[in-house]
Amino acid sequence: MSKSQSIWVSRPLFPEVLASLAQYVDVHVETSEHKHTPEELREKLAEVDGAIIGLSDRIDDKVIAGNRRLRAIANLAVGYNNLDLPALTKAGILATNTPDVLNETTADYAWALLLAAARRVSSAERWLRAGEWRGGMRFDDWLGVDVHGKTLGILGMGRIGQAIARRAYGFGMPVLYHNRSRLPEAIERECRAEWVEKTALLKRADHLILVLPYNAQNHHAIGAPELALMKPTAVLVNIARGGIVDDAALAVALREGRVAAAGLDVFEGEPAVNPALRELNNAVLSPHIASASADTRRAMAQLAADNLLAALGYGPSAGHPPSLLNPEARARHDVET
Ligand code: 8YV
Secondary structure, eight states: OOOSOEEEESSOOOHHHHHHHHTTSEEEEOSSOOOOOHHHHHHHHHTOSEEEEOTTOOBOHHHHTTOOSOOEEEESSSOOTTBOHHHHHHTTOEEEOOOSTTHHHHHHHHHHHHHHHHTTHHHHHHHHHTTGGGGOOOTTSSOOOOOTTSOEEEEOOSHHHHHHHHHHGGGTOOEEEEOSSOOOHHHHHHHTEEEOOHHHHHHHOSEEEEOOOOOGGGTTSBSHHHHHHSOTTOEEEEOSOTTSBOHHHHHHHHHTTSSOEEEESOOTTTTSOOHHHHTOTTEEEOSSOTTOOHHHHHHHHHHHHHHHHHHTTOSTTTTOOTTBSOGGGGGGOOOOO
């Protein structure tokens, strides 16, 4: 049966989430995962009232120019640097993201990368799989750096940063953090975390995890000058966004042993990965999967669907998407609540 509003889902999604959407709207879903060109996005979005899109779909003023129909965009991510929010707001298009549901899973993954990079898990596994163990192993082979008892640094102390900090207690690690604004004392106490200047953080942290949002100010927040301040025994973990680290500078620092190791889930220009990083055994690399547990990806998809339905005026939160990014767009958005 044809419904009065249509939506586009830019990538394959869990069937039960699509079914929850199909109760209210006509759903057009892509059957394969691929990066859409601006022209494709423009065409697809011209034909629908709302869309669920992912990080590789860049929605800017050009993509929505002249679009009189589109009323809502639901991003399948907490970060939304792929959205030109001012342009969407100006056009009266509601935009939503998927905060909170991924905090704990993403924090787990930051620790997975920290431990794997510090203890050389990936390169040791490659060595074992290549049959090298049969040739013997020295007592002083495969030495990593310790994690427990060291000072953990966190750059970017939002909800994911805080979830990472809470886990540090079990490893007996004091936590230093830097954030534009200091957290309320109660949260600092709960996270057992101390605010320091960025320079102090870089110098004092034994290991550093990056959880900053990407924006123009944070571009290359960690470049050659910052890497030079870090300890040569430090592990750097980036689960935030490509572009926050200068990947070329990091590759040089890792090759020269000026930083011990890195655990990287995000890259400048991903899915391309700087070839210099790919050659390094002291870098653990993964394809942007920090939120990818079955429960969390389902929860993110369902939250995006609930956001979109609410923005289009359906379901229990009709007119009030749970994670609306641009309430100012409402004035030009004609949802009847
Ligand atoms: C991605 C993320 O959404 O939520 C974010 O901001 O970076 C991730 O959770 C996910 O990897 C799909 O691209």
